[in-house]
Amino acid sequence: MTKMRPIITVQQHILDEQIRFRGASGEFSWLLSGITLATKMIEAQVRRAGLTDLMGSYGVVNVQGEVQQKLDVYANECLMHCLSLRESIGIIASEENEQPVTIRHESPKAKYAVVFDPLDGSSNIDVGVSVGTTFAIQRKPDDKTAEDPASWVLQPGRKQVAAGYVLYGSSTILVYSAGNGVHGFTLDPPIGAFVLSHENIRMPSQGKYYSINEAYAAQFPKPYQEYLRRLRTGALGREYSSRYVGSMVADVHRTLQRGGVFLYPPTTSNPSGKLRLLYEANPVAFLVEQAGGVAVDGSRPILDIQPDAIHQRTPMVVGSAVEMEEFARCMAGN
Numbered sequence: 001m002t003k004m005r006p007i008i009t010v011q012q013h014i015l016d017e018q019i020r021f022r023g024a025s026g027e028f029s030w031l032l033s034g035i036t037l038a039t040k041m042i043e044a045q046v047r048r049a050g051l052t053d054l055m056g057s058y059g060v061v062n063v064q065g066e067v068q069q070k071l072d073v074y075a076n077e078c079l080m081h082c083l084s085l086r087e088s089i090g091i092i093a094s095e096e097n098e099q100p101v102t103i104r105h106e107s108p109k110a111k112y113a114v115v116f117d118p119l120d121g122s123s124n125i126d127v128g129v130s131v132g133t134t135f136a137i138q139r140k141p142d143d144k145t146a147e148d149p150a151s152w153v154l155q156p157g158r159k160q161v162a163a164g165y166v167l168y169g170s171s172t173i174l175v176y177s178a179g180n181g182v183h184g185f186t187l188d189p190p191i192g193a194f195v196l197s198h199e200n201i202r203m204p205s206q207g208k209y210y211s212i213n214e215a216y217a218a219q220f221p222k223p224y225q226e227y228l229r230r231l232r233t234g235a236l237g238r239e240y241s242s243r244y245v246g247s248m249v250a251d252v253h254r255t256l257q258r259g260g261v262f263l264y265p266p267t268t269s270n271p272s273g274k275l276r277l278l279y280e281a282n283p284v285a286f287l288v289e290q291a292g293g294v295a296v297d298g299s300r301p302i303l304d305i306q307p308d309a310i311h312q313r314t315p316m317v318v319g320s321a322v323e324m325e326e327f328a329r330c331m332a333g334n
């Protein structure tokens with residue numbers, strides 16, 4: 001009898017997690033299974049986009065002012081469909097929808113809001129480079145403000161009850177945290193399940209990569225330029241190499257595991273940076289802090305920002321301890 005290697009699926013892990021999950025009665029695992037199902041549907045199409053009619057532009061400009069790709073729309077529909085079947089979800093906000101979508105927010109069963117970027121790194125789809133999905137879960141406010149659907153999602157990232165991403169890369173990996181460490185699950189296609197593969201991801205104290213779009217370097221504020229100079233000249237005691245995929249999920253996944261630093265700074269043309277607070281920066285910041293790293297908007301923790309608009313943007317600098325201490329020194333003029 002061959003000895004079965006014990007597999008722990010993300011469902012099993014979530015069930016174990018939710019024992020610690022305040023007030024959950026299976027609803028948390030049922031909610032997250034809506035996300036995992038949708039991302040398996042997305043993955044199936046990402047992997048064969050060139051064989052179907054799912055490559056290229058959808059031809060509509062979204063609320064971000066960007067031309068939607070067909071896979072952006074498909075991924076958004078998958079998540080909207082799967083999550084609308086979860087009775088514990090009252091509100092959904094997506095990068096691809098101008099307003100939050102109310103599912104059943106008057107229902108007493110509706111306790112959570114889910115925000116997501118259905119397909120992150122859209123410019124990389126047609127050229128076969130890794131893309132991702134990001135998500136975060138907030139609890140319904142327990143005061144009168146809950147009557148306004150937007151209030152469910154306009155909460156600081158510190159209040160997220162869970163957050164994560166799926167990377168459609170050389171393998172498909174779901175990484176999530178419910179506040180008790182960061183855990184990675186690799187999709188095992190023959191069984192169609194996300195199986196625990198990266199338990200309790202911890203960032204090393206220092207890495208060897210920095211990740212930034214150098215094309216905008218002349219537009220970065222001076223402290224950022226000084227920081228890049230120090231990274232390039234061994235001021236942190238080691239030589240750094242540059243890695244930039246252009247899909248945040250891929251760049252963050254490397255940084256989470258190898259340490260180093262990922263930056264999307266303010267520029268003269270985008271003074272608030274490009275990344276969106278609710279469904280890109282907040283989920284990433286939650287994971288990075290849970291993994292022992294630091295995530296700031298340049299001066300304060302991203303998770304402490306009180307959002308006032310669904311699609312507001314924020315500069316984002318996330319990384320391991322040594323790189324982030326040096327970044328703070330540069331920002332303080334030291």
Ligand code: AHG
Pocket residue numbers: 066095117119120121122123213246247248249264274
């Ligand atoms: P999205 O495809 O969801 O709009 O996100 C793209 C983002 C992010 O994934 C990436 O880090 C960043 O855009 C890259 O922007 P630049 O091309 O300006 O570097």
Ligand code: MN
Pocket residue numbers: 117119120121248280
């Ligand atoms: Mn994105």
Ligand code: MN
Pocket residue numbers: 072095117118119120121122
């Ligand atoms: Mn997107």
